[in-house]
Amino acid sequence: MNPSRILCWNVRDLNSRVRQDAIRNLISNSQVDIVCLQETKMSVMLVGVILSSMGSDFTNWIDLPATGASGGIVVAWRQCLGPALATRVDNYSLSIQFSPGSLQPWWLTCVYGPQGDSNKLLFMQELRDVRSVCQGPWTVLGDFNLTTSAADKNNENYNRAMMGRFRRCINDLELSEVPLQGRKFTWSNQQDNPTLVKLDRVFCSSEWEQLFPNCLLQSSATEGSDDCPLLLGLHDVQPAKARFHFESFWPTLEGFQEAVESAWSAVQATSCPFDTLTKKFQATVKGLQSWSQKKVGHINSQLELAREILHQLEIAQDHRDLSTLELWLRNKLKLHSLVLSSLQRTIARSRSRITWLSEGDTNTALFHSFARHRKRKNFISKLTTDDGLMLTTHEEKEENILSFYNSLLGESPDREITVNLEELNVPGFDLFELDMPFSEDEV
Template sequence: MNDPAKRSAIREFPTSLHVSIVCISETKVAEVDEFYVSQCLGPSFDGFVFLPADETRGGVVMAWDTSVIQIGHVSFDTYAITGEVMTIEGAKWWLTTVYVPQAADEKILFLEELTERRSLCPGPWVVAGDFNMILNAHEKNNENLDRNMMRRFGAFVHEHELKDLYMHGRTYTWSNEREQATLTRIDRVLVSVDWDLQHFDSVLQGLSSSVSDHAPLHLALNAAFRPKRRFKFESFWLKLEGFEEAVKEAWVCDPAIVDPFRRLDALYRNAAEHLQSWGQKKVGNVKLNIAIANTLILRLDVAQERRMLTPMELWLRRMLKQYVLGLASLERTMARQRSRIRWLREGDANTSLFHAVANGRRVKNHIATVKVGDEIVTEQNLKVEAFTEAYFQLLGQMQPREHSINLDELDIPTAVLQDLDAMFTEEEIWGVVKDLPRTERQGRMASLERFTTEHGPLSKGTSSPDCSN
């Protein structure tokens, strides 16, 4: 980045996105000072560290706005810079910025160094930068793959239980800029599970490559996307007392609605609203109730250290502990249902796994931005309006017809279809059973015999016919 024009172009990204940390890989410069950082990023980035380039290869810069965050305990490796990020709110996590050369032996050395660095930096961890490696074959647009290095990189990610953040807006992050371009996703952000659970609102976007052959990545930690809350049927409602009565009360609608589709829609809407209200009254906010119960237990614990608790206080403390245990189990059931994991049995995993899976699916399905003409829309209500207008234009409007067809004049033969609504008779059912192939008929006969054994013959005074022939 020795070109002043490129520096000015790079400066547009942190300025327009209002970021607090900027990590630059492959700077190709040996010395970085305040003037260089100000030219590239702006005067607000008054904290920085750098890894010098080897001639025109490599180089890493990590810069930050000290009015928003602080980065301390900085460590330097051959291909990476690691520092501890401390926010104003007091949250702490490790950030590693990397640039990995293309030589295979240097990539192996990088993975070994990063493994050692991780052992020295426990806790929430983010690794971001140019890895010059891919994890899967679909991250490159041709079949020229180094599968051995892919396996090494995948083993590293698996060993350290890292999550590859889903990237919105782009499929690849690098191009060789040729007519028959080679495209790869070698720039990425890997995070530990505990960091992902702390920053469940994070969204990673791939931006315009602008003057580079790499696409910049924008990681927003508080991308507060809160779509309109939808109705969720909780499976544990079935076990609560009064559920069937609540459903009967909810399954009502205005008798003036005669259209069957509108009537069914109204029934579902009324049932959803009623059951949501009933569930809140029956259970309430699980997290809030757990917090209240824990607060009361803490006060009773403190009181017990100073004096003997009364029988009523002991009873309350014991009941609160059981209450917290029950709510924790309920919270886990709800998290499991939202994660849609069906291949784990009860007790095989904790709630954090279910939250992580559900959060990953939610982030992946989230549409962070929508381009309407030349405008980029990010607000939820504006995105809803954009999609509504787009589909409205796509479907069009119903226009009044100038002509119509009189079907009676065409002498089209009509069919009487009223019989289709009639119930099947017993003779028709037995006739179908008799016409089945022998093996299937025997299975059907066994089912019918079990039915008649439990509920009596199909018709009064009539036994099952002989269908063995």
Template sequence: MSSQLKLLNWNVHGLNDRARRSVVHDLAASSRCSILYIQESKLTSLNDVDKADIVGQTLKGCAHLPADGTRGGVLLFWNTDIYLVSNINIASCSITAKFTDRASNTSWHLTTVYGPADEERKLAFLNELVHIHSQISGAWLVIGDFNLILSDQDKNKRRVNRAWMRWFKNAVDSSFLREIKLIGRRYTWSNEQSDPTLVRLDRAFCNDDWGDLFQASKLLPQASSMSDHCPLLLVQDIRTRTPPRFRFESFWPLLQGYSSVVEQS
């Protein structure tokens, strides 16, 4: 198992200007992520200069789903010193790849998704997710902007589409996925109005094999004012907590009242 798992997920709403690229570059560097997944890049092509602007020289591996004009576009970067990546499959709403940790030789599959906002393509997106499940064996992680919610609690306003909630849940359940809890935050997107609509659109799921492999994984919100989406950092918390142990101090018997306390106890 890798203790170096740090996956940063973010819908950035465009990387066409240098200033926005600089913000992504700085957050990727400060988080020390080993995998970076970006949605809504709005980039139809990607060259070496673009890569250097966005992620520098640490994350040299890259898979790119180009934008459709000025809409969409996703980028997946990884540290090639840490991971050997193979079996890359780019679909209409996702990128799936097999990640092998070079140090431990442990392998798992990652699917990064960007669900469509328009309802005409949502069902095809959910079918794509279920199809990917049918093609994968072993540990599997799914993360990204789903543009769907699972329950009423995922939105601060009463108006929700229960049919899409049900279809989303059916796709998750039939793919044998369980959610990785987001710590310290309920919503990941805001329309940034005076009376804001807040929704949880960005999330992570895994199957039992992945959960067993990364038992100490945590999904943490990050801070940035560049996008209306909250960046999410998935990390493997390798800190071990040693249970407190009772220690008898040699000076205790010398304290006044020691004998009476022991007798009463």
């Protein structure tokens, strides 16, 4: 089974029964599969504490004991995720390698950063040591007790030298930060004139981000702690439906105008001209897509097939003379491959939105990360029901919104709506008498 959601929280004393109840309630409402808790302040992690704060389903866990009355980390996960492939316990972090059934194994590291500049330097070196051992997709989360910029704090009391060292550490580890939705700061000193700092973060490697491209990081209400809980949903962003792309080379191909004219004329007029226009555009889109598949086809597949046949002919030529037909085919395939390669690059350039990158194919991960960033900004991350249940999956939010508006507006039987344009003193017109959206000269 693949995990769907991770909870990360500096709980400030897991011995408190009240905090155990708050954790249990948050896990239940958010449907969390992996729990990462910092500052447990427990030198020995008891089974009863795990059962009380997380439930009987969290049978697997590892912990870093607290030193005296400070520190301590525990990471627990549901039984259905199975045992960890490997674990690692360091001075300031815990690392676990998960192996979901259908995904590549990946590492999770939970950290609790120390106080004091000298210990912070040791902590950053520990992260480098952990990464040297934990190869492959990797995410590191927790309370870092470090900031990356002046914007991470609401006053000017910060250590610029330490911020620079932390940024260099992140760059050395080739990590990118998962953006937090809805909150700018994650810690408060709870005073009337509070100090606000962003100390809790989630970083990931490019391999991990490609493994979970639809991840979403959001926060929850702070209950009994100075730090707010972070909820990392691994599949919470619904993949967008593929958009229609009008290729710039289509008008140069034979049969393009006929395909548009046939699709445009196939729609019959309705009582509403705007509805007719919408249906005509929809039919034209489907018609062009169908025409493109027949006329052009899948460029990448054709190019790979042409290269493979050309390669096999060249291999055969090493052992015998090619026949006249084989020589003709080889020459045709060479020209065809050049045409397809040029067409492939033309399509890539026309679809590229980042114009300052000339080699788009070598920056696929960057293109995808920009697209994911735009999608996360324009996204409803969560809904909370009247009974306090937090909904984060697309299906749950869709059902809740539909149910809400059905109860608010009610339902009515289907009926045909017509508009009498003469009563409204609006001149009528026939869409079929309109010209095509472009002329032959414009094509």
